[in-house]
Amino acid sequence: MIQHEIDIPLHVLARKIGEEKAIRAWQRSRDAVRSLVDLVDSLGIGCSMQAKRTLYLAGDELGPRSLKTEVRLRHKAGIEARYLDRETTGSEFGIDRRASRAGHEGACHWNVL
Numbered sequence: 083m084i085q086h087e088i089d090i091p092l093h094v095l096a097r098k099i100g101e102e103k104a105i106r107a108w109q110r111s112r113d114a115v116r117s118l119v120d121l122v123d124s125l126g127i128g129c130s131m132q133a134k135r136t137l138y139l140a141g142d143e144l145g146p147r148s149l150k151t152e153v154r155l156r157h158k159a160g161i162e163a164r165y166l167d168r169e170t171t172g173s174e175f176g177i178d179r180r181a182s183r184a185g186h187e188g189a190c191h192w193n194v195l
Contacts, residue, residue: 087111087136087185091144092159093151105159112161136185137175146181153183162186 088095088111096104122131140146149165156163164184166174171182 091148091152092161093148093155096155101155105155108156108159108161133186138183138185139171139177139179140181141179149181149183156185 088108090098092104092108095107098104099107119131119133122129138144138149140149144152146167153163153165162185166182166184168178168180171177171179174184175182
């Protein structure tokens with residue numbers, strides 16, 4: 083599996099290096115994975131590469147408020163993300179957590195033939 087999401091949340095990285103630089107880093111990471119998927123497709127490599135959704139659950143380090151901040155900044159960066167409250171996290175994923183952040187195409191996986 084390849085995940086474009088950097089190991090540090092966008093809003094945390096923005097505090098460390100500035101919002102503009104953090105957004106560019108996240109966009110470049112996302113674009114690199116998209117380019118890889120496109121390259122595999124254009125070369126006709128039969129590995130069943132597929133985009134996958136990501137889910138980050140609220141916990142001790144990033145609670146609901148931090149997840150909301152993360153989603154707002156991802157939207158500003160043009161990166162799809164959804165904030166999910168407890169009810170929505172439970173109904174969509176069957177997980178009981180205070181909140182979560184879902185992303186579309188945050189990762190991809192393939193089957194090696």
